[in-house]
Amino acid sequence: MAVEVDIDVEVLKCEIKKTYARVSQEPEEDFIFPTGRAWVLDLGYPPELVDRLPEAAAESFAGVANPFALGTLQRGEAVLDVGSGAGTDSLVAAQMVGAEGSVTGLDMTPEMLRKARAAAAEMEATNVAFVEGEAESLPFEDESFDVVISNGVIDLIPDKDAVFSEIQRVLRPGGRIQIADVTIQNPVSEEGRRKIDLWTG
Numbered sequence: 001m002a003v004e005v006d007i008d009v010e011v012l013k014c015e016i017k018k019t020y021a022r023v024s025q026e027p028e029e030d031f032i033f034p035t036g037r038a039w040v041l042d043l044g045y046p047p048e049l050v051d052r053l054p055e056a057a058a059e060s061f062a063g064v065a066n067p068f069a070l071g072t073l074q075r076g077e078a079v080l081d082v083g084s085g086a087g088t089d090s091l092v093a094a095q096m097v098g099a100e101g102s103v104t105g106l107d108m109t110p111e112m113l114r115k116a117r118a119a120a121a122e123m124e125a126t127n128v129a130f131v132e133g134e135a136e137s138l139p140f141e142d143e144s145f146d147v148v149i150s151n152g153v154i155d156l157i158p159d160k161d162a163v164f165s166e167i168q169r170v171l172r173p174g175g176r177i178q179i180a181d182v183t184i185q186n187p188v189s190e191e192g193r194r195k196i197d198l199w200t201g
């Protein structure tokens with residue numbers, strides 16, 4: 001069910017981009033959410049895959065859980081990472097699917113995309129590409145992917161129906177989603193929903 005949100009979505013996107021540009025450019029800063037390689041390991045990612053991650057990706061990891069806890073990806077699969085940030089999940093996925101598979105990371109924050117591309121180049125990962133775009137209107141053909149992963153992104157987006165409808169559109173029949181995200185147990189008050197700071201973190 002869609003929730004009415006009395007918030008200027010363009011202002012919100014602008015604030016989200018500012019926040020995650022900082023996570024990209026000043027990863028040592030204290031954020032209200034955990035970040036970095038130690039957090040990746042705490043979440044139970046396979047250490048041997050984390051070891052191969054360049055620091056550029058790991059230091060700006062800002063996920064909320066581990067989407068691979070829902071299952072290891074298979075060799076040869078085509079994967080979309082919605083809200084790929086600095087690229088940690090995309091680069092973990094790239095190691096799982098191997099050279100015969102492919103990973104596309106999508107993000108709307110240019111600074112995050114730059115960092116993810118630099119990390120992929122440093123890792124010499126040739127099966128990963130990072131694309132600028134928005135989760136609510138994915139710039140991909142119908143039925144392009146076997147798996148959609150996402151980590152800590154959909155909670156930031158008011159129009160969740162649009163995101164899930166786009167994910168369904170780009171998944172092949174029989175495709176699957178492996179999403180790590182924040183959920184709420186109780187409805188958030190109208191006043192709370194209007195607070196941009198609560199959305200961005």
Ligand SMILES: C[S@@+](CC[C@H](N)C(=O)[O-])C[C@H]1O[C@@H](n2cnc3c(N)ncnc32)[C@H](O)[C@@H]1O
Binds near residue numbers: 060082084089109
């Ligand atoms: C909390 S970070 C998580 C990044 C990454 N998944 C990770 O685990 O490190 C949220 C990311 O989602 C991106 N994002 C937020 N809203 C988006 C949208 N509507 N479309 C595309 N990307 C979005 C932000 O730019 C940011 O890089």
